[in-house]
Amino acid sequence: MLPTPRADLVPNTVAYENEPLVKATGFREYDARWLFGSEINLLGVQALGLGLGTYIHELGHSRIVVGHDFRSYSLSIKQALTLGLMSAGCEVHDIGLSLSPTAYFAQFDLDIPCVAMVTASHNENGWTGVKMGAQRPLTFGPDEMARVKAIVLSGQFVERDGGKLVRVEGEAERYLADVASRVRLTRPLKVIAACGNGTAGAFAVDGLRRMGVSEVIGLDAELDYTFPKYNPNPEDAAMLHAMADAVRAQGADLAFGFDGDGDRCGVVDDEGVEIFADKMGLILARDLAPLHPGATFVVDVKSTGLFATDPILAAHGCKVVYWKTGHSYLKRKSAELGALAGFEKSGHFFMNGDLGRGYDCGLSAAAAILAMLDRNRGVKLSDLRKALPTAFTSLTMSPRCADEAKYGVVDEVVKEYQDLFAAGGSILGRKITEVITVNGARVQLEDGSWVLVRASSNKPEVVVVVESTRSEDDMRALFRQEVKPRLGDRVGAYNQEI
Structure with missing residues (x-):
C-alpha cells in the first residue's frame, strides 16, 4: 500500500524518491493540474x-480510457497513473x-464509462494534469473532484485484484473519421491550421x-513541448496574431x-480579424437557429451580451442560458438542458445531436x-x-x-458589487441593472455593457473580461477606471493590458 501523500517533500532527497508528493492546490474545480516535480512526483501520480x-x-465502474499529450514527461505520468489505477483493480x-x-x-x-486524460492543455511546459470523467460525455465537476481529493490526500485507498492493461490501436484514426463525417x-x-507546436499538430x-x-496549411504544427513561439492557446494574443499574419500572407x-x-x-477570418469563440458561437447559433427553431444555447459568463438581445435567435424562438465558465460546467449544463450547443469564450465548443457527441x-x-460556410456559398466568414x-x-x-x-x-x-447594486449605484455613469453571481460577478449595465471578475478554475489567477456597447475607448475605460482600481493590490501583475 502506498503511504499517505505528503505536500512537503523536497526533490533530490530520499523521502522524495520513496513517498508520494501531492500538493492539495492541484485539485481544481473540474480537473487537476500541478507543476511536475515541485508539486507532484511520480509516486504522487x-x-x-x-x-x-x-x-x-x-x-x-472498473473500466477506464487513458491517453496522454505531447510533453517530455506525459508518457511517464500516464504510466504512473495507470499503475495506480491497476492497483485499484481497474481495467485500463x-x-x-x-x-x-x-x-x-x-x-x-x-x-467504456470512465476517462483519465493526462494533459495540462495550454499551460506552460512544466505543468501536468489529468482530466477525468465517469459519465460520458461529462467530466468531473466540483463534487467529484472533492471526493477524489479527499481519497488521495487522506490515503483512503482501496487496492483490488483484477487490474489489467489493454493497449488500444487505431483510436486516433477512428476519432478523425468520426469528426470528418x-x-x-x-x-x-484555403485554411490555416495553427497548433502552437502542441499535440493537435499530430492530428488537426x-x-x-x-x-x-482543398488546401490546409499547417502553422507551427511540428510537435515541440517547449512551445518555442507561444503557448498553444487560441485565446492568447500571440497565437491569434500569428494566425492573422498567416491568413494575410497566404490569402x-x-x-x-x-x-x-x-x-x-x-x-x-479571411480579413485577418480575430473572432473570439463567444462571437463565433453567436455566428454559428444564428446560422443554426432556422434549422433548429426553439433550440437552447448555453454560454459562459465571459461571453458577449449580444446573445441575450440577438433578433435572429429571438425570431426562431431560441433560448440562451448564461452559465459558469469551465468545460465541465458547460458540458454538464448543455446536457442537462438538452442544448443544441454550448459556447465558452476560451474556445470550448460543445456540439450535440448531429453536430457532435456533447x-x-x-x-x-x-x-x-466549415459546414456553415458550405451552406452559405459565396459568403465569406x-x-x-x-x-x-x-x-x-x-x-x-x-x-x-495565489490559488489559496x-x-x-x-x-x-462580489460583495462590493452586490452592495453597489443594492444602493442603486453606477459604473462610469451607467446604472447597474444586474449582478450575475453564478461564477464570480458579472455586472450588467443599463446600456448593455458589462464587466466580469471571477477566479480561474485551473491557474493561480483572477479572470477579468469587459465589454462595451459604445466604443473601444469605453471598453478600455471600464477596465482601467473600474475593474483594475477595484482589484488594486489584492492581485499581482496582469498577463496583458488593453
Missing part, C-alpha cells in the same frame, strides 16, 4: 491513480498519444483535409487555432464552422462577422493571484 480507481469503483485501456477529445470519443467507441465541403477553401491538419478542405479563407490538447478552437472538441467546432451587432469585448486578462487567495479576493469583489 500513482497515488492519484489509486485514488481515482478507488472512486470509480465507488461509482460502480491505453489509447496512446492523443487529444482530449480523442479520449472522450474512445469512451463511446469502446463503450460531419461535413463534406463542396466549395474550395489531417482532420481538416478529411473534411474536404487564406480562415484560420483555426487549436490548444495544446485539441479540445478548444480559435478562429481568424464533449468539447476543437475539430468538431471546425467541422461545424468576414461577412458573417460584420453582420453581428456591434460590441467591443476585451481579451481575457488574468492578473496573478483567489477565491477570497473574488468573494470580496
Whole structure:
C-alpha cells in the first residue's frame, strides 16, 4: 500500500524518491493540474491513480480510457497513473498519444464509462494534469473532484485484484473519421491550421483535409513541448496574431487555432480579424437557429451580451442560458438542458445531436464552422462577422493571484458589487441593472455593457473580461477606471493590458 501523500517533500532527497508528493492546490474545480516535480512526483501520480480507481469503483465502474499529450514527461505520468489505477483493480485501456477529445470519443467507441486524460492543455511546459470523467460525455465537476481529493490526500485507498492493461490501436484514426463525417465541403477553401507546436499538430491538419478542405496549411504544427513561439492557446494574443499574419500572407479563407490538447478552437477570418469563440458561437447559433427553431444555447459568463438581445435567435424562438465558465460546467449544463450547443469564450465548443457527441472538441467546432460556410456559398466568414451587432469585448486578462487567495479576493469583489447594486449605484455613469453571481460577478449595465471578475478554475489567477456597447475607448475605460482600481493590490501583475 502506498503511504499517505505528503505536500512537503523536497526533490533530490530520499523521502522524495520513496513517498508520494501531492500538493492539495492541484485539485481544481473540474480537473487537476500541478507543476511536475515541485508539486507532484511520480509516486504522487500513482497515488492519484489509486485514488481515482478507488472512486470509480465507488461509482460502480472498473473500466477506464487513458491517453496522454505531447510533453517530455506525459508518457511517464500516464504510466504512473495507470499503475495506480491497476492497483485499484481497474481495467485500463491505453489509447496512446492523443487529444482530449480523442479520449472522450474512445469512451463511446469502446463503450467504456470512465476517462483519465493526462494533459495540462495550454499551460506552460512544466505543468501536468489529468482530466477525468465517469459519465460520458461529462467530466468531473466540483463534487467529484472533492471526493477524489479527499481519497488521495487522506490515503483512503482501496487496492483490488483484477487490474489489467489493454493497449488500444487505431483510436486516433477512428476519432478523425468520426469528426470528418460531419461535413463534406463542396466549395474550395484555403485554411490555416495553427497548433502552437502542441499535440493537435499530430492530428488537426489531417482532420481538416478529411473534411474536404482543398488546401490546409499547417502553422507551427511540428510537435515541440517547449512551445518555442507561444503557448498553444487560441485565446492568447500571440497565437491569434500569428494566425492573422498567416491568413494575410497566404490569402487564406480562415484560420483555426487549436490548444495544446485539441479540445478548444480559435478562429481568424479571411480579413485577418480575430473572432473570439463567444462571437463565433453567436455566428454559428444564428446560422443554426432556422434549422433548429426553439433550440437552447448555453454560454459562459465571459461571453458577449449580444446573445441575450440577438433578433435572429429571438425570431426562431431560441433560448440562451448564461452559465459558469469551465468545460465541465458547460458540458454538464448543455446536457442537462438538452442544448443544441454550448459556447465558452476560451474556445470550448460543445456540439450535440448531429453536430457532435456533447464533449468539447476543437475539430468538431471546425467541422461545424466549415459546414456553415458550405451552406452559405459565396459568403465569406468576414461577412458573417460584420453582420453581428456591434460590441467591443476585451481579451481575457488574468492578473496573478495565489490559488489559496483567489477565491477570497473574488468573494470580496462580489460583495462590493452586490452592495453597489443594492444602493442603486453606477459604473462610469451607467446604472447597474444586474449582478450575475453564478461564477464570480458579472455586472450588467443599463446600456448593455458589462464587466466580469471571477477566479480561474485551473491557474493561480483572477479572470477579468469587459465589454462595451459604445466604443473601444469605453471598453478600455471600464477596465482601467473600474475593474483594475477595484482589484488594486489584492492581485499581482496582469498577463496583458488593453
